[in-house]
Amino acid sequence: MTEVFHDVIVVGAGNAAMCAALSARETGASVLVLERAPEEEHGGNSTFTAGGMRFAYSGIDDLRKVMPDLTEEEIARTDFGTYTEDQFFDDMGRITEYRTDPDMAELLITKSLETMVWMRSKGVKFQPIYGRQAFKVGGMFKFWGGMTVESWGGGPGLVAALHARAAQDGIEVRHNARALSLIADDDGVHGVVARIDGRTTELRCASVVLASGGFQANSEWRSRYLGPNWELAKVRGTRFNTGDGIKMAIEAGAMPWGHWSGCHAVGWDRNAPPFGDLAVGDGFQKHSYPFGIMVNANGERFVDEGADFRNYTYAKYGRVILNQPQQFAWQIFDQKVVHLLRDEYRIKQITRAEANSIEELAGKLDGVDAERFIAEVNAYNASIREDAPFNPNVKDGRCTQGLKVNKSNWANTLDQGPFVAFQVTCGVTFTFGGLKVDTDAQVIDTEGDLMPNLFAAGELVGGLFYFNYPGGTGLMAGAVFGRTAGRSAAISALARNKVRVKAS
Numbered sequence: 001m002t003e004v005f006h007d008v009i010v011v012g013a014g015n016a017a018m019c020a021a022l023s024a025r026e027t028g029a030s031v032l033v034l035e036r037a038p039e040e041e042h043g044g045n046s047t048f049t050a051g052g053m054r055f056a057y058s059g060i061d062d063l064r065k066v067m068p069d070l071t072e073e074e075i076a077r078t079d080f081g082t083y084t085e086d087q088f089f090d091d092m093g094r095i096t097e098y099r100t101d102p103d104m105a106e107l108l109i110t111k112s113l114e115t116m117v118w119m120r121s122k123g124v125k126f127q128p129i130y131g132r133q134a135f136k137v138g139g140m141f142k143f144w145g146g147m148t149v150e151s152w153g154g155g156p157g158l159v160a161a162l163h164a165r166a167a168q169d170g171i172e173v174r175h176n177a178r179a180l181s182l183i184a185d186d187d188g189v190h191g192v193v194a195r196i197d198g199r200t201t202e203l204r205c206a207s208v209v210l211a212s213g214g215f216q217a218n219s220e221w222r223s224r225y226l227g228p229n230w231e232l233a234k235v236r237g238t239r240f241n242t243g244d245g246i247k248m249a250i251e252a253g254a255m256p257w258g259h260w261s262g263c264h265a266v267g268w269d270r271n272a273p274p275f276g277d278l279a280v281g282d283g284f285q286k287h288s289y290p291f292g293i294m295v296n297a298n299g300e301r302f303v304d305e306g307a308d309f310r311n312y313t314y315a316k317y318g319r320v321i322l323n324q325p326q327q328f329a330w331q332i333f334d335q336k337v338v339h340l341l342r343d344e345y346r347i348k349q350i351t352r353a354e355a356n357s358i359e360e361l362a363g364k365l366d367g368v369d370a371e372r373f374i375a376e377v378n379a380y381n382a383s384i385r386e387d388a389p390f391n392p393n394v395k396d397g398r399c400t401q402g403l404k405v406n407k408s409n410w411a412n413t414l415d416q417g418p419f420v421a422f423q424v425t426c427g428v429t430f431t432f433g434g435l436k437v438d439t440d441a442q443v444i445d446t447e448g449d450l451m452p453n454l455f456a457a458g459e460l461v462g463g464l465f466y467f468n469y470p471g472g473t474g475l476m477a478g479a480v481f482g483r484t485a486g487r488s489a490a491i492s493a494l495a496r497n498k499v500r501v502k503a504s
């Protein structure tokens with residue numbers, strides 16, 4: 001079969017890829033999307049998300065541009081605050097230990113609101129994340145942590161909306177189509193070799209956008225680049241992101257870039273399956289630890305659970321849990337805070353213990369030194385400064401004093417049974433190392449030169465995240481860089497086509 005020539009081939013069919021495809025199409029290019037997964041598993045990690053998006057907004061007028069359906073009643077009972085570009089810059093700097101690439105961060109931040117409005121124009125709907133990012137105090141919801149909006153229907157809703165628009169715009173998506181290598185020579189990239197429904201096929205095009213995710217689902221690469229024991233982590237999302245796009249680009253001369261030994265990893269149910277389960281989505285995560293304590297197999301606390309709002313700590317605590325003996329922890333809460341626990345604590349597929357006293361609970365925490373656990377809780381309860389009132393909406397400064405590992409905020413005594421406990425291990429979300437791109441999302445080679453006709457977006461781009469990650473930035477970065485990559489790829493393809501037509 002002779003394959004039709006496309007202006008742009010996009011590798012992957014998650015958020016970054018579909019934003020790239022839609023953007024290339026609106027710029028006038030013909031587009032083919034190659035998706036490794038079968039249709040029922042398409043959309044990559046993006047499908048597994050809750051759809052939380054971090055973007056800069058100056059107040060309710062900006063939010064209305066993204067959520068025109070906001071009601072007056074919602075506005076009246078909510079303090080949405082602001083999340084300015086400066087705050088976003090501060091967060092990207094602080095959270096990445098000031099290693100984030102400033103040019104990439106600037107593109108992400110300054111284009112974030114505009115890209116949200118663009119996504120909305122493509123049929124993606126958004127709503128406030130009540131419950132997860134705002135608690136009701138004194139009759140008012142107050143948002144915190146810079147993440148205020150999620151897509152309708154979470155990740156599945158986001159991916160469905162992007163694919164629906166792609167179909168409407170005449171973009172073909174091939175499933176069971178695994179890109180294997182780039183067709184490249186001294187003049188740049190001219191296509192992709194892919195295995196489609198088991199057949200190896202050469203697909204020629206003018207530009208390629210790689211958006212096939214990180215290497216988190218490749219256990220051999222995880223242990224090679226992230227380090228010892230990372231092969232033992234569970235993968236939170238898709239099984240298809242095994243680093244193919246990164247490998248293909250590096251083989252063609254691209255520069256590896258970013259934090260190759262870094263990744264996003266969280267506390268994840270100890271007995272979750274090895275890869276994500278779409279029926280559960282992100283429900284295996286356990287992110288309410290700021291309101292309780294976490295102990296390891298020795299019965300000891302090992303991390304400041306209240307160091308910051310959870311969306312500034314959750315992405316680095318997976319690694320901390322992986323480094324504990326036997327790679328697990330138990331999260332413990334008492335009745336004072338149970339009503340604050342996120343929905344994911346009420347799913348059926350959960351590793352949970354409950355008891356009326358701490359002593360009884362100690363006997364139920366699988367793998368934990370019971371005596372040391374009881375001593376740890378007693379020491380913790382005795383160390384809390386009661387002078388600051390507990391308030392989940394602000395960093396309340398209610399801390400412990402004098403412990404080896406202190407808790408900085410939201411420290412409450414564990415004294416009102418029944419006590420509940422949840423066992424977690426490390427769940428890896430996505431890897432931080434990848435390819436180097438410029439602010440047109442064009443891939444840069446090992447000589448520091450632009451690689452003709454090759455663009456990249458999403459998880460497989462390195463340079464934005466180091467050590468940690470502010471929640472909601474993955475989808476936003478994928479959308480901003482995806483949209484940019486699609487436009488750049490289309491412009492480059494259309495210019496080359498003109499030259500080709502003239503020459504023929």
Ligand SMILES: Cc1cc2nc3c(=O)[nH]c(=O)nc-3n(C[C@H](O)[C@H](O)[C@H](O)COP(=O)(O)OP(=O)(O)OC[C@H]3O[C@@H](n4cnc5c(N)ncnc54)[C@H](O)[C@@H]3O)c2cc1C
Pocket residue numbers: 011012013014015016017034035036037042043044045046047048049050051052053054177178179180211212213214236237238240241242244245276281282429430457458459460471472473474475476478
């Ligand atoms: C459980 C969970 C919850 C999350 N929650 C959030 C959240 O609320 N907000 C947020 O911002 N981020 C969240 N993230 C992170 C977010 O999912 C990613 O940052 C983002 O989706 C990455 O988008 P992407 O398009 O780069 O990759 P993906 O969405 O993973 O897409 C990669 C695509 O490439 C395809 N592919 C892989 N290899 C090949 C190949 N060789 N050929 C063809 N196709 C290939 C895959 O099948 C997939 O379609 C979450 C992640 C997980 C796992």
